[in-house]
Amino acid sequence: MPRQLHVDAIRQAVAELLVEANYCIGDDVLDALRQAAEEEQSPLGRDILAQLVANYELARQERVPACQDTGLTIVFLAIGQDVHLVGGDLRQAVDAGVREGSKTGFLRNSVVGDPLLRRNTGDNGPAVLHIDIIPGDRVHVTVACKGFGSENKSRLAMLTPADGIEGVKRFVVETVERAGAQACPPVIVGVGIGGSFELAARLSKQAVIRPITQRHPRPDIRALEEELLEEINRLGIGPQGLGGIKTALAVNIEVYPTHIAGLPVAVNIGCHSNRHRDMWL
């Protein structure tokens, strides 16, 4: 017998997670910024990192948005196959949660209703919604707020198998280099390798919201994450692009099987205000 879950629980979860994500930078990122502030060699970079930490601590204490760009809301729902959603339309519930959280959290309205006509929706809706079906009778809700200073610097390439791992490395490092100061470094680099055109992009988004303390379980991918982080931090871009050794806090990679003729790779850049929250229902 499937477990019944009212869509209102999802609306409420989205609204709460959206506010929490905007007010409270994750401990993983905040700790990494504190450590970076100690390790940065550039005095200006150390000063910037200390200011970022102070800003994020203040946002948590005062319960205000950590950054003026409260972002486009990305919602991942992993729905157990033994869940029966009742009480209304799921999509409408998610968008209502975004609107409610944006209003109660005093979040800046950052969404236009049409990409060409560009009129602000005035309520931050709709969300970008990704749905997966998983085993079990629970629902996992993840809400990420994606500022576009960093989102705009993300890229995707359909490399060939001949480009190989060296081609992947070149593309990732070049993407961070081209982003420069505009992605608000130190950044979190989410990389999706494999799948199809659209799956690579989605994998990179999942990678960028993975806790930065969590390395990939596969030793070769973990080694690639570490190698890329070192290489990116040798670029010298530094905090806010003013020079230094802390250009990125982490490189998170996700992989998926792909076609014999292709090697898709996507890089989603998360700024130092990489905001996301999740919960189980």
Ligand code: SF4
């Ligand atoms: S890129 Fe991130 S830190 Fe920079 S303005 Fe946008 S949301 Fe804020």
